Amino acid sequence: xxxxxxxxxxxxxxxxxxxxxxxxxxxxxxxxxxxxxxxxxxxxxxxxxxxxxxxxxxxxxxxxxxxxxxxxxxxxxxxxxxxxxxxxxxxxxxxxxxxxxxxxxxxxxxxxxxxxxxxxxxxxxxxxxxxxxxxxxxxxxxxxxxxxxxxxxxxxxxxxxxxxxxxxxxxxxxxxxxxxxxxxxxxxxxxxxxxxxxxxxxxxxxxxxxxxxxxxxxxxxxxxxxxxxxxxxxxxxxxxxxxxxxxxxxxxxxxxxxxxxxxxxxxxxxxxxxxxxxxxxxxxxxxxxxxxxxxxxxxxxxxxxxxxxxxxxxxxxxxxxxxxxxxxxxxxxxxxxxxxxxxxxxxxxxxxxxxxxxxxxxxxxxxxxxxxxxxxxxxxxxxxxxxxxxxxxxxxxxxxxxxxxxxxxxxxxxxxxxxxxxxxxxxxxxxxxxxxxxxxxxxxxxxxxxxxxxxxxxxxxxxxxxxxxxxxxxxxxxxxxxxxxxxxxxxxxxxxxxx
Numbered sequence: 001x002x003x004x005x006x007x008x009x010x011x012x013x014x015x016x017x018x019x020x021x022x023x024x025x026x027x028x029x030x031x032x033x034x035x036x037x038x039x040x041x042x043x044x045x046x047x048x049x050x051x052x053x054x055x056x057x058x059x060x061x062x063x064x065x066x067x068x069x070x071x072x073x074x075x076x077x078x079x080x081x082x083x084x085x086x087x088x089x090x091x092x093x094x095x096x097x098x099x100x101x102x103x104x105x106x107x108x109x110x111x112x113x114x115x116x117x118x119x120x121x122x123x124x125x126x127x128x129x130x131x132x133x134x135x136x137x138x139x140x141x142x143x144x145x146x147x148x149x150x151x152x153x154x155x156x157x158x159x160x161x162x163x164x165x166x167x168x169x170x171x172x173x174x175x176x177x178x179x180x181x182x183x184x185x186x187x188x189x190x191x192x193x194x195x196x197x198x199x200x201x202x203x204x205x206x207x208x209x210x211x212x213x214x215x216x217x218x219x220x221x222x223x224x225x226x227x228x229x230x231x232x233x234x235x236x237x238x239x240x241x242x243x244x245x246x247x248x249x250x251x252x253x254x255x256x257x258x259x260x261x262x263x264x265x266x267x268x269x270x271x272x273x274x275x276x277x278x279x280x281x282x283x284x285x286x287x288x289x290x291x292x293x294x295x296x297x298x299x300x301x302x303x304x305x306x307x308x309x310x311x312x313x314x315x316x317x318x319x320x321x322x323x324x325x326x327x328x329x330x331x332x333x334x335x336x337x338x339x340x341x342x343x344x345x346x347x348x349x350x351x352x353x354x355x356x357x358x359x360x361x362x363x364x365x366x367x368x369x370x371x372x373x374x375x376x377x378x379x380x381x382x383x384x385x386x387x388x389x390x391x392x393x394x395x396x397x398x399x400x401x402x403x404x405x406x407x408x409x410x411x412x413x414x415x416x417x418x419x420x421x422x423x424x425x426x427x428x429x430x431x432x433x434x435x436x437x438x439x440x441x442x443x444x445x446x447x448x449x450x451x452x453x454x455x456x457x458x459x460x461x462x463x464x465x466x467x468x469x470x471x472x473x474x475x476x477x478x479x480x481x482x483x484x485x486x487x488x489x490x491x492x493x494x495x496x497x498x499x
Contacts, residue, residue, distance in 0.1 A: 006031035010219040011072050011168040015114075018061075018071040025058035025071025025116055032073040032118060036165045043141045045150075045159035047078060048087050049119035058116050067114025068225060074115040075160050075169040078123045079153070080199065080206070080213060081106055091125040091134035094327060094339055106199045106213045106230070110170070113229045121169060122156030125341045126323065127211075128316065130180050130435045131398050132156055135341060139395050142185060144460055148392040151181030157216050158185040167218045168226065174211030175312065176387075176438025179450035183387035183463030186452040186491050187216050188480060190223045193470050194445030195239035197230040205238040207319055208363060210312070210442040218491065220480045224248040227473060239445070241471055251474040252481045260294040262286075263376065264384035269305025269440065272433040277462050278386035281454035285384060285464045288488055301376055301383060303369045303440065309432065311362035312439050313347075313424045318359050320344060321351025342405045343427065346412050350424050353417035370444040377446075377469035382479065385437045387450035387463035398431045437465055447473045451483060452491035461490065 001023050009017070017023045033051050040046050054073070061071040076083060079090045082100035089095040103111065111117075122140045124132050132155025133139040140155045142148040143163040150159040154171035158181030161169055171178045173191040182189025192214055199206070199213050206212070214230065217223045227248045233240055244251075264286050266279040286296050324344075328335050337345045376383060400408065412423045441448035447470070450463035468475050483489050 001027045001031060003031050003034055007035070007164045009167065011069060011217070011222045012219065012225055014072045014167070015069050025061045026055060028071065029055050029058045029073050029116060029118070032166055035163070036118075039143070039163040039165065042146055043143060043159045043163055044138055045121055045140050045156045045163060045165065046075060046119055047122045047137045047156065050086060050117065054116050054118050061114065061116065065114050067112060068229060070114030072115055073118050073166055074110065075118050075121050075157065075166050076107065077154055077157055077170045077172055078120040079127045080104060080172060080203065081120070081170045083107055083117055083120075087120070089136065090127070091123045091136055092340065093136045094331075094335075096136060104199060104203070105201070105234075106170070106197070109230055109232065118166070121154070121160050123154065124152045125344055126320070127153035127172065127174060127177060128320075128343050128347065129153060129398070130176065130431050131393065133395070133399050141395060142392050142460070144185065145458075148394055148460060149184065151184040151392060153177040154181050154216060158182065158187055161185070161187055161216055161218055168215055168222045170213070171216045172211060172213045173442065174207045175442050176435055178214060178216055179387050179438050179448060179463070179465060180435050182216060182450035182452070184392035184461065186455075186461035187218060188220055188223055188452065188491060189216050189450040189463070190214065190227070190473065190476065191441060191448050192227060192473055193241045193447045195237065195241040196227070196473070198232065198234045198237035198239065200234050200238070201236045208315055209239050209445060210315065220252060220477060220484050221249060224252045224477050244471070244474060246474070248474055248477055252477040254478060256478060260289070260381040261379065262289055262294055262296045262382045262384060263299040263301070263380040264296060265298060265300055266386060267300065268389060268436045269303065270309050270432060270436045271306065272389065272436055274386060274389045275391075277391060277454060277456045278389050281462050281464050282384060282386055284488060285451070285453055288483070288486065299380075302372050305436070305440070308365060308369050308443060309436070309439060310421065310425065311365045312443060313428065314354060314358065314362045314421060317347045317351035317421070317424060318354050319351070320347035321354070324348045337409060342400055342408060346408060346424060346427055349412050350420040353420045366443040369440065370446070373440070373444045373446060373467070374469065381468060381475065383467045385465045387437065387465040388435050389437065390434050391456045391458070391460035391462045393434055398434070441467050446470045447476055449476045449480060451480060451489075453483065453488050455490050
């Protein structure tokens with residue numbers, strides 16, 4: 001098949017063409033690897049590829065394979081999405097030679113769906129940042145303009161999709177890591193409800209439930225079909241949500257039965273500035289909704305965003321300190337600041353100073369926020385904000401130079417325990433200024449999505465975030481599908497790919 005044809009298809013179309021015997025899985029894989037070789041040297045989206053193994057697996061995909069995505073090429077994220085025998089480094093030099101001993105539960109379900117795995121995408125060390133610039137692999141770049149970041153932590157995934165390597169790929173979201181790169185690269189990014197796509201056994205409490213594994217996509221129907229594949233009840237999972245009885249893909253196409261009530265805000269929850277582009281993107285969406293007869297009202301959500309964000313960083317600190325303890329045991333030696341990047345090390349040091357009472361209290365604030373948002377959604381179907389406050393930052397803009405790193409380390413070592421979280425706030429404030437809106441849905445557990453509805457004057461995309469009540473992903477998909485049919489949608493259309 002021709003590469004130009006491959007670039008126009010989403011994953012659903014690819015699967016349909018395979019079932020109709022109009023194309024083979026091997027042909028799709030060949031086109032995918034052709035595009036990878038063309039764009040990856042500049043974009044650095046994919047850090048591990050398994051071309052020979054994938055092509056061999058593609059040749060063995062049975063024609064009557066019942067999986068909905070049988071024979072479709074897929075990339076996985078280089079964090080938590082383990083593929084037996086393949087490298088899984090989490091973007092860390094410490095784990096540069098680490099290989100997975102088995103498929104993760106997430107990968108097992110994708111394998112059952114029929115996907116053929118091409119390799120792994122780039123990600124920041126331990127998924128801690130909203131950009132993708134690990135020292136181990138170097139920065140991933142934005143296909144819309146390689147001088148800018150595709151975001152993070154699923155930045156490599158976003159760059160791979162937006163450059164046409166694949167139409168759909170594995171991602172995860174612990175504070176916006178699906179929605180942020182979706183906003184920066186003009187993709188559709190859905191974060192499901194906590195417990196919708198558990199990845200256990202043994203890995204059910206990722207970031208205390210803030211983090212989920214899912215995907216980024218070019219089309220709404222691909223994400224809907226992926227949610228049909230991945231939703232599951234696992235008895236051993238720490239968090240569960242009731243299965244959606246219908247097909248998400250079918251529910252997506254249904255009109256709303258009644259007019260919606262929608263709240264929106266363009267105010268940063270942590271008091272940081274918000275760009276004119278971000279405000280314009282929200283207002284374009286709001287105006288369209290009003291034109292459809294829905295009731296829209298500007299309203300604050302009532303959550304103390306500043307305190308909630310501090311508690312999010314406190315959780316990150318405790319989780320990183322726990323991870324470092326595990327790594328020290330595995331390596332049989334103490335780890336030092338030279339073993340990891342500045343964000344990982346300072347979170348670890350701050351986490352060592354967090355007591356159990358403070359950690360427990362910080363988690364309790366998540367429940368308070370969840371109750372506040374549940375009350376909001378009794379009155380409003382959707383809550384709309386910018387997905388990101390600005391379009392993508394330049395490569396290197398949010399990466400600390402050597403001098404700045406030394407200053408931060410000295411401050412952390414000299415600060416008393418009571419002040420260490422202030423250093424964490426200072427460290428992350430520049431990046432938080434770009435992305436203050438997404439963390440709320442992670443801590444409350446509710447679903448949220450980024451919609452590609454705006455292009456800035458410099459050509460870079462910027463998305464709008466929509467949140468709804470827990471368990472109501474189908475409503476998000478309904479709205480996204482309706483918008484996808486309009487001129488407001490400026491996502492990838494198969495005609496713009498980095499060359």
